[in-house]
Amino acid sequence: MASIELRNISKIFTDPKRGELLTLDNISLDIEVNDFLCLLGPSGCGKSTLLNIVAGFEQPTSGTALVDGIPIERPGSDRGVVFQHPTLMPWLDVIENINLSLRLRGMSRSERHERAKEFIDLVGLKGFEHHFPSELSGGMNQRVGIARALLMNPRVILMDEPFAALDAQTKLEMQEELVAIWERRRCTIVFVTHSVDEALVLGNRIAVMTRRPGRIREIFDFDLPRPRDITSPLFNDAKRHVLSLIREESTKVATP
Amino acid sequence: MKTRIERFIVPVVVLLGWELFSRSGYLPKALLPAPSSVVHALSDWVIGYDETTQSYSGHWAKDAIASALRVFAGFALASLVGVAAGVAIGWSRMFEKALEPLLQMLRPIPPVSWIPLAIIWFGIADKPAIFLVFLGAFFPVLMNTIHGVKTVDKNLIRAGSMMGATERQLLTSFVLPAALPSIFAGLRIAIGSAWMLTVTAEMVAVKSGLGYVLWDSYYFLRYDIVMAAMISIGFLGFLSDLGIKGIMAHTLRWQATTTVQGRF
Ligand SMILES: Nc1ncnc2c1ncn2[C@@H]1O[C@H](COP(=O)(O)OP(=O)(O)OP(=O)(O)O)[C@@H](O)[C@H]1O
Ligand SMILES: [Mg+2]
Numbered sequence: 001m002a003s004i005e006l007r008n009i010s011k012i013f014t015d016p017k018r019g020e021l022l023t024l025d026n027i028s029l030d031i032e033v034n035d036f037l038c039l040l041g042p043s044g045c046g047k048s049t050l051l052n053i054v055a056g057f058e059q060p061t062s063g064t065a066l067v068d069g070i071p072i073e074r075p076g077s078d079r080g081v082v083f084q085h086p087t088l089m090p091w092l093d094v095i096e097n098i099n100l101s102l103r104l105r106g107m108s109r110s111e112r113h114e115r116a117k118e119f120i121d122l123v124g125l126k127g128f129e130h131h132f133p134s135e136l137s138g139g140m141n142q143r144v145g146i147a148r149a150l151l152m153n154p155r156v157i158l159m160d161e162p163f164a165a166l167d168a169q170t171k172l173e174m175q176e177e178l179v180a181i182w183e184r185r186r187c188t189i190v191f192v193t194h195s196v197d198e199a200l201v202l203g204n205r206i207a208v209m210t211r212r213p214g215r216i217r218e219i220f221d222f223d224l225p226r227p228r229d230i231t232s233p234l235f236n237d238a239k240r241h242v243l244s245l246i247r248e249e250s251t252k253v254a255t256p
Numbered sequence: 257m258k259t260r261i262e263r264f265i266v267p268v269v270v271l272l273g274w275e276l277f278s279r280s281g282y283l284p285k286a287l288l289p290a291p292s293s294v295v296h297a298l299s300d301w302v303i304g305y306d307e308t309t310q311s312y313s314g315h316w317a318k319d320a321i322a323s324a325l326r327v328f329a330g331f332a333l334a335s336l337v338g339v340a341a342g343v344a345i346g347w348s349r350m351f352e353k354a355l356e357p358l359l360q361m362l363r364p365i366p367p368v369s370w371i372p373l374a375i376i377w378f379g380i381a382d383k384p385a386i387f388l389v390f391l392g393a394f395f396p397v398l399m400n401t402i403h404g405v406k407t408v409d410k411n412l413i414r415a416g417s418m419m420g421a422t423e424r425q426l427l428t429s430f431v432l433p434a435a436l437p438s439i440f441a442g443l444r445i446a447i448g449s450a451w452m453l454t455v456t457a458e459m460v461a462v463k464s465g466l467g468y469v470l471w472d473s474y475y476f477l478r479y480d481i482v483m484a485a486m487i488s489i490g491f492l493g494f495l496s497d498l499g500i501k502g503i504m505a506h507t508l509r510w511q512a513t514t515t516v517q518g519r520f
């Protein structure tokens with residue numbers, strides 16, 4: 001049984017400036033348990049919208065979305081989300097932001113802090129436990145958001161360009177950590193990115209979307225052994241293929 | 257050092273000018289008492305050394321406490337009810353539809369116009385004063401709370417429900433803290449209204465407190481005491497605002513690096 005099943009999902013936004021806006025057009029997608037699915041697609045094609053539907057933040061206009069066979073009705077802690085913007089609580093310091101989900105479950109302060117430590121180390125924010133989000137850089141805040149989602153230990157992790165604001169070195173480290181966590185925990189990850197390299201380093205399945213109205217242009221398995229060598233011929237073949245798909249999409253006439 | 261001197265230039269010039277003008281005899285002394293005689297009246301009222309303020313001599317603390325208690329009671333009540341109603345209206349469409357029209361109709365009615373009814377309902381005592389203070393403090397708290405709740409970043413709420421927050425936790429752990437800056441802005445306006453209305457109420461509906469002393473002295477043409485009372489009200493109002501500002505600075509310390517502190 002698939003972990004996430006999307007059946008004929010369409011989403012129409014009613015936008016006062018543009019009228020009715022078809023954003024997702026009849027998307028069907030099966031994401032298996034333990035899949036690491038990387039989602040590529042042009043800006044504005046509906047990637048965040050698709051994640052929001054799986055997260056339970058938005059309802060599709062038509063079609064059904066299921067997680068473990070159960071229709072998605074509302075957000076829940078079985079699906080951890082790393083937002084495109086950090087979305088931290090500005091009144092909580094780093095450690096309290098990271099362990100907030102535990103506080104909501106009534107766990108004691110000392111236990112919470114104990115649990116949060118591991119994730120603070122993981123995202124390299126040791127020494128910043130008691131800083132407020134306003135005192136950190138954008139990339140640091142993004143890492144707090146990542147730690148927050150990982151600590152929840154959800155079965156599904158939805159990540160919306162989580163590493164976009166990080167420097168090259170930190171990005172590499174975080175990518176390795178994420179793969180390690182995924183291999184250890186066997187969770188399902190949906191990972192949105194604009195970087196073909198990143199998608200091919202991380203994913204075992206790659207989906208490329210069309211321009212808006214978003215459809216799945218192509219989805220394929222990518223089982224290159226890890227750690228992946230980004231200079232290997234197999235990697236380059238895949239990259240050439242994905243880039244050509246993206247190029248075709250970007251030369252199509254833009255729909256208004 | 258420079259800023260210290262800047263702080264004092266304007267007040268000193270104003271006081272000196274006032275003292276000189278008052279002593280020049282251009283107006284009868286009783287009509288515009290010099291700062292020195294106001295200070296005289298005030299100090300006798302506070303510590304009671306030569307009874308220039310007659311029956312008030314040495315009674316300042318008692319009068320100030322009487323007023324402050326009314327302010328505190330009305331303000332506390334208004335804050336509790338204002339925040340609760342504001343969160344309810346800001347968060348729930350049902351409460352908004354049920355309560356907002358009535359409240360928005362009551363809001364433009366000046367609190368002082370309730371004085372006749374307040375006296376009929378509560379008599380001459382603390383209660384009508386507290387009622388008026390409540391009316392004056394309630395609406396600023398309510399309006400700012402509604403605004404604060406309605407402008408909470410939708411994504412913070414999403415993050416909250418993603419972490420498994422219940423509806424109740426969304427309100428207490430996400431909406432309320434996010435609305436706090438706005439709520440505090442309302443509390444600061446409210447404490448000012450609270451002092452204004454305490455004094456107004458004491459002039460007509462109560463027989464104690466700084467406002468009562470002010471109005472009573474007016475009947476006896478003691479403008480020095482009138483001014484001493486005005487200064488006392490201003491001072492206590494300033495102190496209570498300082499208190500709220502202190503609590504606010506502590507509660508909202510996470511904002512310190514995101515708000516403008518003034519460049520010069
Ligand atoms: N709440 C909304 N109301 C109206 N239109 C919306 C709303 N949310 C998204 N859209 C529109 O839907 C389209 C897809 O948006 P979405 O955020 O999903 O794109 P995206 O693929 O994540 O883009 P990016 O890569 O730039 O983040 C855009 O044209 C956007 O303007
Ligand atoms: Mg997006």
